[in-house]
Amino acid sequence: MKASDILVDVFLASGVIAQLIACIGVVAFDDVFDRLHFSGAGATLGPLLIGARACTRNRHGACGAAHRFRSGRGDGRRTVGEMIPLQVVIIVLVGAAALAVVRQADPLRQTLVNGFYGLSLVVLFVVFQAPDVALSMIVVGSIAYPLILLVAIARVRGRAEDTTDTDKQ
Amino acid sequence: MSYLPYALAAWLFVVGLYGVVSSRNLIHLAVCLTVMQSGTYVLLLAIGYKNGGAAPIFRPTRHKAVDPVVQALTLTDIVVSVTVVALILALALGAHKESGSVNPDEIADFSG
């Protein structure tokens, strides 16, 4: 076993563990801002480590990675019907996350869930071999959506509190 | 199994529509609309996917690649979706200012 093989396993294991901790953290903490720490780590640390694993494993760089996923051939990868298992898993995850976004009635919490949904879409796009689209979803999901949603929510809540105050008076 | 991605696209569209119809908050509604719209991303990319194809980036090798056209469409689609959400939120803030509510039902009562 070469050193790079060990490195591959270490990157993958630490990436998955980091992602798991981030998920647990998001569930375990009550406060939105505490949770944001974990969703931020989940959006950066885990993907970075897993990406580092992919880079170590594939000397050809990002384009080469796809060659290994040729269906049913290549280095003995199993397929589910015509699809690789990763695609099936991500598709189910995106479907479940979409339901979670729609069912979360509180907009502030929904913004968080929507961030997770965006992240799962990013993974889906990568698995569908669309890095450009994934990049565009990353920037939109991590910069644009949160800002405009949070400002709108803050604005509405601020006014709502104003009106309740006046009602009390 | 090979129709699962299409089923996901249909699922996202219908679930998003359910969110839009049942929403009690215009901000929530805007996010549900983005879920609906993401159904189109999944559909486009699923149509362009090719078994064993890689990303359409050719350097230094030539290889079997997925369709770049649908990816370009999806790319602009995503950026446009932000502006759509921004417009809807601006309208929602305006409605909130006029009627003091972001609940579509209450706003309807207010205007009627």
Add this chain to the structure above:
Amino acid sequence: MTRQIRLGVFTVAGCGLAAFLLWGLAGLPGFGHYHWPYGNVLNQVAPNERHTSNVVGAVVFDYRGFDTLGEEFILFSAVVGVSLLLRKDREEAAPADRVRSDPIMATGAVAAALLFVLGLWVVAFGYVTPGGGFQGGVVLAGAFLLVYLTGGYREYHALTPHSPVEMAEAIGAGAFAILGFAGIAYAGSYLGNFLGIGDAGSLYSGGSIPLLNWATAVEVCAAMILLFSEFLKTYVIPTDDWRPELGPR
């Protein structure tokens, strides 16, 4: 219409819609069995014809450049719409929020600079590796946003004065359209590629694709900054000594 009736109607209509969607989608070839010519032709032709290694970039800024032109103006008009809708919404006041921690401000300044460089990089290599004017433009706007998050609205406003940003947005959108006319003059068709195609894999490749790419980056970045500014202005509350519209007194 009450909520119950509406949900009832939706249940019927939603089931019908889902059935029709699934019926229509079942007519497509199975996932992965791609056999349409357009994508295959472009994958064969684009790397030789334009010397761009990222074919998606070539499609966005060259082969389907006309779509991107329309998309740019969607962005442009949407931002105008948001400005109009939120413009009358300014008079109410909210607490001015300022970051007072020096370490956060220092880290933020460094991170914003790094993010800005990252954005430039994503734009510059858009037709060589994944990236381009759209994604890079949003990243660039994100760098300015980081100044707001780790500094304050005053710093953000000083960095993104309204009229120059509006001008940049108009210039970005206009440059795209004008480059299209340059295509008529030099290549015989609107948005035709009129420059030398350069060396594959380098920044000098793709002919007029880099120009359109940068025009898009300017347009998207400025449009996003304007969007953020309009929303932030409804949130950041003018104080006695400082108002977003007027600047420091």
